[in-house]
Amino acid sequence: MQNLYLNSDRQESxxxxxxxxYLLEAAKRLGLNNVKDIKDCxxxxxNILNIQPCEIKKGYNWTGLWHIDxxxxxxxxxxxxxxxxxxxxxxxxxxxxxxQIVMFQACDPTFYYxxxxxxxxxxxxxxxxxxxxxKERDRVFSLLEKKYDCVSIPKGKPPRxxxxxxxxxxVQLVQPGMAKAEWGMCAQRFFECLAIGPVLCxxxxxxxxxxxxxxxxxxxxxxxxxxxxxxxxxxxxxxxRNKMAYNGRQMALHLHTYDHRLISILNYLNENKGxxxxxx
Numbered sequence: 001m002q003n004l005y006l007n008s009d010r011q012e013s014x015x016x017x018x019x020x021x022y023l024l025e026a027a028k029r030l031g032l033n034n035v036k037d038i039k040d041c042x043x044x045x046x047n048i049l050n051i052q053p054c055e056i057k058k059g060y061n062w063t064g065l066w067h068i069d070x071x072x073x074x075x076x077x078x079x080x081x082x083x084x085x086x087x088x089x090x091x092x093x094x095x096x097x098x099x100q101i102v103m104f105q106a107c108d109p110t111f112y113y114x115x116x117x118x119x120x121x122x123x124x125x126x127x128x129x130x131x132x133x134x135k136e137r138d139r140v141f142s143l144l145e146k147k148y149d150c151v152s153i154p155k156g157k158p159p160r161x162x163x164x165x166x167x168x169x170x171v172q173l174v175q176p177g178m179a180k181a182e183w184g185m186c187a188q189r190f191f192e193c194l195a196i197g198p199v200l201c202x203x204x205x206x207x208x209x210x211x212x213x214x215x216x217x218x219x220x221x222x223x224x225x226x227x228x229x230x231x232x233x234x235x236x237x238x239x240x241r242n243k244m245a246y247n248g249r250q251m252a253l254h255l256h257t258y259d260h261r262l263i264s265i266l267n268y269l270n271e272n273k274g275x276x277x278x279x280x
Contacts, residue, residue, distance in 0.1 A: 090185035105188040123169035174201035197245025
């Protein structure tokens with residue numbers, strides 16, 4: 001059985017996690033000892049999954065790339081031909097490519113604080129401002145701040161603190177960063193918030209690929225009028241909020257944890273490269 005090595009760059013001072021850290025934690029939960037941090041192991045390495053942000057490293061047997069920010073105009077599509085398999089974290093905003101497989105981001109199932117008091121209508125923790133990718137997000141939150149009890153928390157919190165802070169919100173409002181494109185993507189924030197609930201999110205075609213049901217597991221909106229209508233509906237009906245939060249979390253745990261993503265990667269390797277990375 002050969003190992004799978006995960007390659008992603010994270011500065012020592014960086015508080016937030018890359019997907020490498022999430023997958024390594026998933027490997028621990030699953031009892032897998034053949035999934036390793038490439039920084040801890042001398043080469044050569046047979047199988048390497050490169051995860052944005054990173055510089056591509058080659059495995060002598062298999063080289064993969066998980067391109068995360070596919071809708072923000074990065075240069076990673078220029079590197080697609082240099083690897084064997086490309087996983088993309090969205091179905092939208094990507095360059096067509098025959099070796100491309102959609103593999104969404106996810107949530108860590110252990111980051112959960114069900115007893116947190118809901119002190120605000122909306123709690124936002126992340127980037128806002130004049131940059132092009134944040135303009136629509138800033139516009140939406142500025143609109144909501146005029147109507148509801150909204151709190152913005154500075155970005156840069158460790159993952160567990162970020163989840164605990166956003167858990168204080170009655171509604172998990174998700175508005176992704178967007179480049180100049182028709183649709184945003186279903187980013188990690190969506191899956192993390194789905195595991196808290198209830199989620200009210202900007203519509204993207206990604207939502208139709210997640211095995212979720214609109215109105216049961218989450219709400220989405222396509223314009224300001226729908227945003228306000230569904231926000232009012234959630235705030236006025238605590239029973240609806242609680243039911244949607246429960247349903248959303250059950251679906252997140254059933255389909256969208258990093259444990260699921262890691263198993264999918266290993267299964268792909270087994271099916272396409274032989275029994276290189278057994279899942280148990």
